[in-house]
Amino acid sequence: MRYRYFPGCTLKGQAKNMENTTMAAAHALGIELVELDQWQCCGAVYPLYEDELISLLSPVRTLAAAEGEPLVSLCAACHHVLKRAQELMQRNEDARHKVTDYLEVDYKGEGRVLHFLEVLRDDLGFDKLKEMIKKPLEGRKIAAYYGCLLLRPSKVMQFDDPENPTIMEDLIKALGAEVVKSPYRTECCGAYLSVSEEAVARDTVSKIINSAREAGAEALITACPLCRYNLENCVDQDGKEPVKVYYFSELLAEAMGLQFDQLMSKALERRRGKNGNQQ
């Protein structure tokens, strides 16, 4: 299975471990993620006004660079922006002409735009993944935290049921851990309000963490670097047992028995072989 891979800015910085663990797991699962050359930031937020075309230049350039092959990202925000930009290109011919003429690319909205979790669910299958788990996370109580950007708006994202998603719980089950359901799993963490209004983010995050703790979770998984930052940095644990936060891929790599040094060497191997496009 071959995919074009768009990392996004944070995956090369603070969320480097999400990339390393995903790359190692994908390699072991036979999923080839070929990083796009000279990619640019997706813009992080999708412009909600239809005349904000300049914000679409970067994501549409990325969509066109995938050349019709399936395009995978790991960051929930990158996936959100790319998916919605694609939907606009399909729906609004005028916007498409303006953007693609400016970029001098030929793009008509084609190609699958996927989050890596969708690759695991739809292309590999969680049953198949389960067979490849070497060190099941037995006895670990893990809650899924979806946040906003993967799920909403559901008509465009088509990721999962927006009110009662299951994809992350199905992953947790496949990894052999115990699923803990928390009522705040689809609530917003406050997103970029941690930049401008930190008190607001502290309020939303504390509700999410307390809800997970009360449901019996020892840890949460997320697919978004900003959610992770907020969940770890904008929380008052109140002296209670801390709830840990992981990228979904960190638990995936752990359950597949991939050690840290292996992860590093896999990542380096990939970087060296980047131009080779080996099978």
Added chain:
Amino acid sequence: MATSSKTRLVEEMQKQSGQDPNGCFQCAKCSAACPVTAAMDLLPHQVIRYLQLGLEEELANSKTPWVCASCFTCAARCPRDLDLARMMEGVRLVMLRRREGNKFGPADLTPEQLAKLPQQALVSGFRKYNK
């Protein structure tokens, strides 16, 4: 003055966001769903009501559009299929474009915050509050 502002804001809003605030019947499900109402001076459904009435100056002085995190929960719960997140973006953009200035930028952050915050937070924050 108030009337012409109303027309401009609402007209531009409808054109650019495809959202007609007059479709709202004020059930307030958006306000029940919104996770950040505690920090708002106008509740989400009140923002729509103000748009219906063309109370542009009141909206310009409200904290609410800048507290909105664009989490899209309001739109997901709306029984009228309206997208309030797009209307909030409209209010922000009218202010940002009119002011020809930024609401919030790198100069408002401490060096510690700039070093600690993930790239994604900075890019999305500055994109929402700058033009």
